Amino acid sequence: xxxxxxxxxxxxxxxxxxxxxxxxxxxxxxxxxxxxxxxxxxxxxxxxxxxxxxxxxxxxxxxxxxxxxxxxxxxxxxxxxxxxxxxxxxxxxxxxxxxxxxxxxxxxxxxxxxxxxxxxxxxxxxxxxxxxxxxxxxxxxxxxxxxxxxxxxxxxxxxxxxxxxxxxxxxxxxxxxxxxxxxxxxxxxxxxxxxxxxxxxxxxxxxxxxxxxxxxxxxxxxxxxxxxxxxxxxxxxxxxxxxxxxxxxxxxxxxxxxxxxxxxxxxxxxxxxxxxxxxxxxxxxxxxxxxxx
Numbered sequence: 001x002x003x004x005x006x007x008x009x010x011x012x013x014x015x016x017x018x019x020x021x022x023x024x025x026x027x028x029x030x031x032x033x034x035x036x037x038x039x040x041x042x043x044x045x046x047x048x049x050x051x052x053x054x055x056x057x058x059x060x061x062x063x064x065x066x067x068x069x070x071x072x073x074x075x076x077x078x079x080x081x082x083x084x085x086x087x088x089x090x091x092x093x094x095x096x097x098x099x100x101x102x103x104x105x106x107x108x109x110x111x112x113x114x115x116x117x118x119x120x121x122x123x124x125x126x127x128x129x130x131x132x133x134x135x136x137x138x139x140x141x142x143x144x145x146x147x148x149x150x151x152x153x154x155x156x157x158x159x160x161x162x163x164x165x166x167x168x169x170x171x172x173x174x175x176x177x178x179x180x181x182x183x184x185x186x187x188x189x190x191x192x193x194x195x196x197x198x199x200x201x202x203x204x205x206x207x208x209x210x211x212x213x214x215x216x217x218x219x220x221x222x223x224x225x226x227x228x229x230x231x232x233x234x235x236x237x238x239x240x241x242x243x244x245x246x247x248x249x250x251x252x253x254x255x256x257x258x259x260x261x262x263x264x265x266x267x268x269x270x271x272x273x274x275x276x277x278x279x280x281x282x283x284x285x286x287x288x289x290x291x292x293x
Contacts, residue, residue, distance in 0.1 A: 004032070005041060013052070015051070016052070016068075016069055017049055017050065019107065019109065020050070047112070048109055059098050060170075062113065063076060064171070068171070073103060075102065076099070077101040077122065077179065078099035079180075080117075081099075081174040083096060085176075086177070097192065100120070100122070101123075101175070101183065103123070106121045128219045159175060159179040159212060160179070161173075178216055182217075182225050184198060185225045186224075195275075198228065202232040202236050203236055209240070210240040224270075227252075227268040235276070254269065258270055259273055263277040
């Protein structure tokens with residue numbers, strides 16, 4: 001039979017963190033935790049949190065720990081999820097907030113960690129409802145048994161995806177770009193995400209999947225998000241836009257003033273900045289000139 005410390009070294013991969021409750025479930029009480037820290041077998045980045053850390057703790061270490069060892073149903077969404085999947089040019093700065101979507105608040109110790117990127121909690125159920133959207137969050141525990149076989153095909157038609165991260169290709173679960181964009185629109189307008197940023201992302205979103213968008217929009221309960229989505233989609237006119245009929249989704253009733261003193265868009269009954277009064281110019285690419293150059 002393995003000793004407690006040897007079993008702990010097997011169960012807790014280097015670089016990840018756990019909370020005191022996780023250790024208590026493995027018969028590692030407070031006095032034993034203190035001893036392990038003193039011996040250097042465990043590190044303690046903040047009160048009630050332990051790990052086997054070698055170097056600086058990153059937000060990816062924390063999220064992967066939540067999604068696997070601690071079995072908490074949080075996924076990375078919004079701006080950070082977009083930045084990780086081909087939209088990094090739309091976001092500047094190394095301290096981009098990490099928006100975590102889930103059905104319950106974040107652990108209180110999360111923002112006590114010394115991290116470069118702050119965490120922001122968003123209630124997934126306040127934005128999406130019903131399958132397959134909110135259900136995706138709850139399949140994580142059964143789907144991702146750490147270091148065991150994972151049936152990733154179950155995520156093929158969901159609004160989530162898995163990105164490999166780190167030297168061991170740990171699974172980081174994030175929103176697919178289509179879902180992440182709707183999550184981003186939920187932040188508009190704020191100091192971090194304004195109309196310009198949302199427009200910039202939509203401008204390069206030519207590869208959005210209309211079938212996934214249809215599912216997401218049907219399950220989206222936020223009227224502002226849905227109206228903004230079609231407003232920006234109409235501005236840029238990507239090919240997938242023709243597959244989505246706004247009348248098929250509940251866009252609510254009444255006017256929404258999103259900015260004061262702006263332009264009122266009669267189609268979607270929202271007030272937007274005056275800079276967005278006209279449709280965005282279409283960028284024409286001369287493919288023959290590119291081929292000959």
